[in-house]
Every structure is written in structure tokens, then in C-alpha cells.
Amino acid sequence: MGIRVNPRTTQKIAKVVIWSAAILVLLLLFTIIIYILSKGIPHITWQFLTEIPSDMGKSGGILSAIVGTLAVTIVAIVVATPLGVGTAFYLTEYTRESGVTKIIRFSAESLAGIPSIVYGLFGFIFFVTYLKLGWSILSGGLTLAVMILPTIIRTSEEAIRTVPPMYREVSFSLGGTKWQTMTKVLIPSALPGIATGIILGIGRCVAETAAIILTAGSALQMPTSLFSPARTLAVHFYILASEGISLENAYATAAILIILILLINIGANLLVNRVVAKRR
Amino acid sequence: MSEQTKISIRDFNFFYAKKEVIRALNLDVRENEILSVFGPANSGTTTLLRALNRMTDLTPGVYMEGEILLDGKNIRSPDINISELRRKVSMVFEVPTPLPMSIFDNVAYGPRLSGVKNRVLLEHTVEESLQMAVLWDEVKDRLHNSAMRLSGGQQQRLCLARILALHPEVILLDRPCSGLDPVSTSKIEESLRHLKEKFTIVIVPHNVQQAGRVSDRAAFLLMGDLIEVGLTAEVFANPKDKRTSDYITGRFG
Incomplete structure (x- = not known):
């Protein structure tokens, strides 16, 4: 044959x-x-990095967009990480497989497949109008947090599951409580995997446009608080390119965006490696 | 070995997923003795060991009846502090499992969990425990290296040191030498002979010969039934039950 x-x-x-x-x-x-x-x-010039945009972004810099990007991303990560990692620990350590875990997992998986514009609409209705947070860094960050939550839950859960089950037994057998076992053994062992989820989340936040425009707006001025509207680099780039304002500045913004993502990834990897190296 | 009873197991039945693993067991462990509980696979030896410090709580689908008295107090009663129990009745597992941290941190893990923070005290405990486990000389210069790089035999002695650091009263050993070479095995057996002066030891040996070598008394378990128990020399020289002699002489198992 x-x-x-x-x-x-x-x-x-x-x-x-x-x-x-x-x-x-x-x-x-x-x-x-x-x-x-x-x-x-x-x-890219020094001026481009340190000034806020003028003339709709045709001239001036992108400092406010850099600040906006970082602020929105930080809000999203700070909110989503504890929620996501907490949910992952609930699913793996604090409950046995049941209908509830299946529902949580199914919801998370479904949420992961929803287009970001839908999150944007939800963020606009819930955070911007219903909670009256307005177009702001807070609304944008919270919307992004909801958006990246499934990714963080999923990768953290996988990471926790790869920790050898014997580590738990050993920790319990030495008189450890569930909480001690989690903080002293499971989190450090699962950290590289959890960090991967967070880095993926950061990537999605930095790259997001649709959800941001609907929730954080596209203001050009420098944000002054969590309640200020803001424009992120990705949004700035999108508007510059789609409205034909300045293709040069659009490319320069995109370059900054790429460099920013590279720096975040390298930094996160260095941080994780330092923690992991101690444990090998 | 004194005549004082340390652990008393009374009418103990153990079910796993509706299957009876241990049946109507009555067995005493005396203070400062080494008791070996041996038998073929699936005889309930490991289960019995795990029941003694309630590691069986971690397994879903188990059901137990009867009493296990530690110094006269039932460890199955609901007011028992499990962390405290496991520090008092500590266990070394079949597979050497150092935690992914340094040698020092592994041994200090238990004491730290119970709230010991004093560096000097920790250092003292770590050294004393490693010495009792006959590992100190091999690792004293690299206490802050990862424990994952030790050999299998060293890892198992580290696991022994790790529970000694808890200052336990009873030590449970589940086939502690099953994956180890003869040299490591003899080192562990050597440390056991010293340890029984301070501790009560229950061992599930990985073979009949080890039961003969290390224990004062031996209990033979077969399919969840205690067939016989007595001084090791007597059980081995004149087993009262035909099944015991068949197993010891290698006719089955």
C-alpha cells in the first residue's frame, strides 16, 4: 500500500x-x-519624543501618546493580573472540577474570542456612561483589563498545572497551609508562565485601538489624572495614517510603538530570568 | 525501644472509591522503635502511612472508619490542627522531591512556615538536621546552591533532613530507598539507626530485605489485612502464618 x-x-x-x-x-x-x-x-527627534502633538499631530511630538499608552496599560495590568491569577488559582487549587469550573473556563474561552471593538462598546456603555467615568484612562484601562483577563487566566492556569503535584504534597506534608503552599511554592514555580500571560496582555493593550477610542477617547493633550481622556500610540498612529495627516509621523509613531514593545518584553524577560535562575 | 505506645490504630477501615484498602486494622507503634510495614503492592502499606499524618485528606474519594491515637489523642477528630499534626508526624516520600530552591531553604522551609525567622536559629537547625541525615559533610560548602542539582541519594537525605528540621516525634518513610543505589541506601539506613533513639519511625521498606535489616518490629500486610506483627527477627525466622513465610521466601509478591 x-x-x-x-x-x-x-x-x-x-x-x-x-x-x-x-x-x-x-x-x-x-x-x-x-x-x-x-x-x-x-x-524621530528629541523634540518628537518630548513634545505633545500640535496641529492634529502633523507637527509636534507624541509625548502625551506615550504617557497615555503607558498609563492605560498599567491600569489594565494592575487590575487584570490579580483577578486573572486569582481566578487561575481558584480553578486549579481551591476547587475540584465541577460545573462551576467548566462554566468559568467556557466563559473565559468565549471572551478570548470576542473582537476588541465589542469590548470597546461594553466599556463605553458600562464604564464611560453607566459608571460615569467618562472617556478616561481609567475607563480605557478597565476595558483593556476585561479584554486581557481571559489570556491571563488561561496562561496562568496552564502554568500552575505544570508545577509538579509532588511540590504541593511536600509543602502540605511539612505543615504548610494552602496559602503558604501557594505563595511560597506554586507562585514562584509558575512565575515564568504567569509572566508570559502578562506580557501577552501588555502586548494586546499597547496594540489596541478600537476599544481605546471608544473608552479613553483620542485627546491630544497631556493626561493629568486617571480621569483624563488620553490617546495611545496605536490610536495616534491609526488616526495619523487613516486621516492622512502625516505619514512620516505615523511611521515614526509606529517605530516608537515597536521599540516600546521590545523594551517591555526584554525587561520582563530579564526580570523573570533573575527570579528563575535562583531556583535551578 | 520502649514499651510505651506512641500510635495506636484501632479498628481502622479505609476505603478508596468504595474499594476497601485497609480492613479492620489494629496495630500499635511503640515509642523509639522502627516498625516496618511491608507487603506486596496494593496491600495498603502506603495508604496506612499516609493516614497517620492525614496526607490522605488530599485525595478525593476516600472514606475512613476507626481511630488513630497519637499519644492517646485521636488524630481523626475535627479539632486537630493538621499543620501541627504533620509537623509532629512527618513523612519522606518514595520519590525524592526537593523543592526548587536552595539546599538551605529546603531544610528551613518547614521551620519558616511555622514562623521561625531568627537567622541564627535557622542556621543551627539546618546544620543539625543535615548532620542527622548524614548529608552535612557533602553539602556544607554549597548550602545556597539549588537542591535540584544534588544526586538522587543526596536529595532523599535532604528530604529526611527537611523533616528532621521540624523536630518531629514520628517519622514516616514510604519506600525511601526505592530508586537509590546501594551506597545511598546504606547511608539512609545508617542514619535511621541513630534516629530511632530520638524518634519513632514507621517505614514501608522497598523490599523484604530492608525490613529485615532496619526494623525492630515488622508488620505484614496483605490485601489490606494485617497478617502478622512481631519482632522482626521472629517474624522472619518463624513466621506464624503460611502467607508470611511464602512472601518472605519469595514464593509470591
């Missing part, structure tokens, strides 16, 4: 296919990054 292929030949073909896939993906990624950076970096 079928054609007999020499296993060595299959081996070679597989090698070629797998290598080409990897190289193709790398090429694609680097092309995009290099294209944007090369188009954007020439327009």
Missing part, C-alpha cells in the same frame, strides 16, 4: 520543510520590523 519512501529521504524532506518554514517566518517578521523602523526612525 502506498509508495515506500526511504526514511532517510523523508528525514531530509522534513528538514528542508521545517527549516524553510522557520526562515520564512523570520524573514517576514524582520521585513516588517525593519521596514517600519527604517521609515520611522529618521523622523
Whole structure:
């Protein structure tokens, strides 16, 4: 039955296919990054980084957008991390598999698949109008928190499940309570996985536009409090490009956005590695 | 070995998922003895050990009847502080499982949980425990290295040191040498002989020979029934029950 292929030949073909896939993906990624950076970096000046936009973003800088991005993201992470990690611990450690855990998991998975604009609409109705938080960093951050919650729950749950079950037994057998076992053994062991979820969440927050426009607005001035409206880099870029205000500044903003994400990822990795290295 | 009873197991039945694992067990553990509880796989030996410090609570679907008295107090009664019980009756598992932290932190883990913060006291406890577990000389220069890099035999002695740091009264050992080489095994057995002067030890040995080598008394469990118990020498030389002699001589199991 079928054609007999020499296993060595299959081996070679597989090698070629797998290598080409990897190289193709790398090429694609680097092309995009290099294209944007090369188009954007020439327009980045000290002034561009330290001034707020003027003339709708045609001139001036993007400082308010950088601040807006960081503020909205920080609010989202600060709110979503304890909720998400807490839910993950509830699902894995504080309850046995039941109808309730299935419902929570199913809801989280469904939420993960909803387009961000729907979160934006929810945020607009609930945070902006019903809770009267207005278009603000707080509304935007809370909306993003809801949006990234499923990701954080999912990755944290996976991370906690990969902690060897014997660690729990050992901790309990040495007189540890559930809480002590969680804080001293499970969280440190699951930290790299939990951090992955948080980094993915940061990425989604920084890149979000639709949900932000509906909840934080697109104000150009410098935000002064959590209740100020704000424009994020992604929103600024979107408006500059879609309304043809300034393509140069759009590319420069995109370059800053990419550099910001790179810096956050590198920083988070360094932080996690420092913690993990102590435990190997 | 004194004649004082440390643990008294009375009419103990244990069910796991409706299946009876231990049947009507009556067994005493005396103070400062090494009691080995041996038998073929699925005889209830490990379950009995885990019931003694209520590690069985962690397994869903178990049901128990009867009493387990520690110094006359039923450890199954609801007012027992489980953390305290597990510090008093501590366990070494079959698979050596250091926690992913340094050697020092592993041994100090238990004392820290119970609130010991004093550095000097911790250092003293760690050294004393490692010495009792015959591991100190091998690790004294690298206490702050990860415990994950120790060999299997060293890891198991670390696990022993880790429970000694709790200053327990009873030590439970579940096949502590099953994955270890003969040298590590003899080191652990050597430390047990010293330890019984201070502690009461219940061991599920990984083979009949170990039961013969290390224990004062031996209890033979078969399919959840206690077949016989007595001084190890007597159980091995003149088993009263044919099933015991068949098992010891290797005719089954």
C-alpha cells in the first residue's frame, strides 16, 4: 500500500520543510520590523519624543501618546493580573472540577474570542456612561483589563498545572497551609508562565485601538489624572495614517510603538530570568 | 525501644472509591522503635502511612472508619490542627522531591512556615538536621546552591533532613530507598539507626530485605489485612502464618 519512501529521504524532506518554514517566518517578521523602523526612525527627534502633538499631530511630538499608552496599560495590568491569577488559582487549587469550573473556563474561552471593538462598546456603555467615568484612562484601562483577563487566566492556569503535584504534597506534608503552599511554592514555580500571560496582555493593550477610542477617547493633550481622556500610540498612529495627516509621523509613531514593545518584553524577560535562575 | 505506645490504630477501615484498602486494622507503634510495614503492592502499606499524618485528606474519594491515637489523642477528630499534626508526624516520600530552591531553604522551609525567622536559629537547625541525615559533610560548602542539582541519594537525605528540621516525634518513610543505589541506601539506613533513639519511625521498606535489616518490629500486610506483627527477627525466622513465610521466601509478591 502506498509508495515506500526511504526514511532517510523523508528525514531530509522534513528538514528542508521545517527549516524553510522557520526562515520564512523570520524573514517576514524582520521585513516588517525593519521596514517600519527604517521609515520611522529618521523622523524621530528629541523634540518628537518630548513634545505633545500640535496641529492634529502633523507637527509636534507624541509625548502625551506615550504617557497615555503607558498609563492605560498599567491600569489594565494592575487590575487584570490579580483577578486573572486569582481566578487561575481558584480553578486549579481551591476547587475540584465541577460545573462551576467548566462554566468559568467556557466563559473565559468565549471572551478570548470576542473582537476588541465589542469590548470597546461594553466599556463605553458600562464604564464611560453607566459608571460615569467618562472617556478616561481609567475607563480605557478597565476595558483593556476585561479584554486581557481571559489570556491571563488561561496562561496562568496552564502554568500552575505544570508545577509538579509532588511540590504541593511536600509543602502540605511539612505543615504548610494552602496559602503558604501557594505563595511560597506554586507562585514562584509558575512565575515564568504567569509572566508570559502578562506580557501577552501588555502586548494586546499597547496594540489596541478600537476599544481605546471608544473608552479613553483620542485627546491630544497631556493626561493629568486617571480621569483624563488620553490617546495611545496605536490610536495616534491609526488616526495619523487613516486621516492622512502625516505619514512620516505615523511611521515614526509606529517605530516608537515597536521599540516600546521590545523594551517591555526584554525587561520582563530579564526580570523573570533573575527570579528563575535562583531556583535551578 | 520502649514499651510505651506512641500510635495506636484501632479498628481502622479505609476505603478508596468504595474499594476497601485497609480492613479492620489494629496495630500499635511503640515509642523509639522502627516498625516496618511491608507487603506486596496494593496491600495498603502506603495508604496506612499516609493516614497517620492525614496526607490522605488530599485525595478525593476516600472514606475512613476507626481511630488513630497519637499519644492517646485521636488524630481523626475535627479539632486537630493538621499543620501541627504533620509537623509532629512527618513523612519522606518514595520519590525524592526537593523543592526548587536552595539546599538551605529546603531544610528551613518547614521551620519558616511555622514562623521561625531568627537567622541564627535557622542556621543551627539546618546544620543539625543535615548532620542527622548524614548529608552535612557533602553539602556544607554549597548550602545556597539549588537542591535540584544534588544526586538522587543526596536529595532523599535532604528530604529526611527537611523533616528532621521540624523536630518531629514520628517519622514516616514510604519506600525511601526505592530508586537509590546501594551506597545511598546504606547511608539512609545508617542514619535511621541513630534516629530511632530520638524518634519513632514507621517505614514501608522497598523490599523484604530492608525490613529485615532496619526494623525492630515488622508488620505484614496483605490485601489490606494485617497478617502478622512481631519482632522482626521472629517474624522472619518463624513466621506464624503460611502467607508470611511464602512472601518472605519469595514464593509470591
